[in-house]
Amino acid sequence: MESQAIYLQNESNDYPPNQSNYQQNQPNYSQNQNQNNLNIPYNKLLDIKNGILNTMDDVNANRDKQRILYGLHSILNQINDIESKRDGENIDNRDNRENAENGDKNNIKIKEYENGTYEGELKNDLRDGKGKMTWKDGDVYEGDWKNGKFDGYGKYYYSNGDRYEGEFKNDNCEGRGIYYYQSGDRYEGDFKNWKSDGKGVYYYNSGDSAGDKYDGEFKDDVSNGKGIYYFKSGDRYEGDFKDDKKDGKGIYYYRNGDREMGDYLNGKPFGKHIKVCADGNVVTVKY
Numbered sequence: 001m002e003s004q005a006i007y008l009q010n011e012s013n014d015y016p017p018n019q020s021n022y023q024q025n026q027p028n029y030s031q032n033q034n035q036n037n038l039n040i041p042y043n044k045l046l047d048i049k050n051g052i053l054n055t056m057d058d059v060n061a062n063r064d065k066q067r068i069l070y071g072l073h074s075i076l077n078q079i080n081d082i083e084s085k086r087d088g089e090n091i092d093n094r095d096n097r098e099n100a101e102n103g104d105k106n107n108i109k110i111k112e113y114e115n116g117t118y119e120g121e122l123k124n125d126l127r128d129g130k131g132k133m134t135w136k137d138g139d140v141y142e143g144d145w146k147n148g149k150f151d152g153y154g155k156y157y158y159s160n161g162d163r164y165e166g167e168f169k170n171d172n173c174e175g176r177g178i179y180y181y182q183s184g185d186r187y188e189g190d191f192k193n194w195k196s197d198g199k200g201v202y203y204y205n206s207g208d209s210a211g212d213k214y215d216g217e218f219k220d221d222v223s224n225g226k227g228i229y230y231f232k233s234g235d236r237y238e239g240d241f242k243d244d245k246k247d248g249k250g251i252y253y254y255r256n257g258d259r260e261m262g263d264y265l266n267g268k269p270f271g272k273h274i275k276v277c278a279d280g281n282v283v284t285v286k287y
Contacts, residue, residue, distance in 0.1 A: 046166075046176065050188060051075040120145065143168065166191065183207075195221040216241065239264070260285065 055072055107129070111118045120131020126148040127133070133141045143154020150156075150168035157163045166177015173194045179187045189200015196202075196218040204212040216227015222244040229237045229246070239250020245267035252260045252269075257278030262285075263270045273285040 046178075048075055048079065049178070053186075053188075164191075181206075184210075189218065197221075262287075 052075055055075065107121050108119065109122050111122065111127075115137075116133055116135035118127055118131055118133045120127065120133075121129025123129065127145040128147060129145060130143070131145050138159030140157040141150060141154055142157075143150065144152025146152065149171040150173075151170060152168060153166070154168050155163060155165045156173070161182030162180060164173055164177055164179045166173070167175025169175060173191045175191060176189070177191050179191075179196070184205035185203060186205070187196050187200055187202045189196060190198025192198065197220065198218060199216070200218050202214045202218075202223070204210055204214075211232030213230045214223055214227055215230070216223060217225030219225065223241040224243065225241060226239070227241050229241075231237075234255030236253050237246055237250055238253070239246065240248025242248065246264040247266060248264060249262070250264050254260075258275060260269075260273050260275040262273030269285075269287045271287060273287065275283050275285050277283070
C-alpha cells in the first residue's frame with residue numbers, strides 16, 4: 001500500500017485558506033453528536049461495516065447461499081442491538097442531548113490557514129473536537145482533533161480518490177482502520193505511521209489479482225511475516241512472506257486436494273518439496 005505523506009504546518013504559521021469546495025462539503029456535526037450520545041463503540045461500527053463488505057464479497061464470488069444469509073443475519077442483529085439502545089433512552093436524556101447539540105452548533109468556527117480551511121470546534125484557538133479540514137491540494141480530513149492534531153476517529157480523503165477511515169493518534173494514521181484504494185482494492189487492519197503494520201486483510205479487486213485475498217501480518221505497507229494468500233482459483237498458500245512475496249517455509253494447497261510443502265525464495269518454490277496428492281500418494285519435487 002502506498003500511503004501519501006501529509007504535512008500539517010504549525011497552528012501559528014497557518015494563514016489564508018482556499019474555500020473553493022467549502023459550501024458543498026459542510027459536515028453534519030449534529031449527526032456526529034447523535035452517534036456519540038448513543039455510546040456506540042467505533043469497533044462496533046467497524047464490525048458492522050466489515051460484515052457488510054465481506055458479505056458483498058461472498059455475493060460477488062458466488063459463494064454458498066447459507067453463508068451469505070448467515071452474514072446478513074449477523075449484521076441485522078448488530079443493527080437491532082444499536083436500535084434497542086437508542087429506543088431505550090428516556091426523555092430527559094434526549095433533552096440533554098438536544099441541548100448539547102445546540103451548544104456544539106454554537107461552537108462551530110471557520111478558521112483559515114495558509115494551506116487550507118478548517119470548519120469545526122476550537123479550543124484555545126487550536127483545532128480540538130469535531131472538525132473538517134480541506135487542503136488546497138484537494139485532500140480532506142473530517143473527524144476528531146486534539147490540540148490541533150488528528151486524534152480519535154476520522155476519515156481522510158485523498159485527492160487521487162483513495163480514502164482512509166479509522167483511528168488516528170497524534171497526527172498519525174494509527175490503530176485499526178480501512179484503506180480504500182481508487183482501484184477498488186482495500187486493506188482492513190492495523191496501521192502505524194500511515195502504513196499497514198500489524199495484522200490485516202488485503203482484498204484485491206483490480207488487475208490480474210482481482211478476487212484474491214491476503215490475510216496475515218504486515219510491515220511497512222507490505223505483507224511480512226506469517227499469512228495466508230487465497231487465490232480466486234480456489235488454491236491457497238499458508239506460510240512465510242517477505243516484501244509481499246512468498247519467502248521462507250510454506251504449504252501450497254491446491255483446489256483438487258493436493259498439497260505441497262517446502263521452502264520458497266523471492267516468491268518462487270525453492271529446493272526440495274514434498275507433495276501429498278489427494279489420492280494419498282507422496283512424491284518429491286525438486287526446484
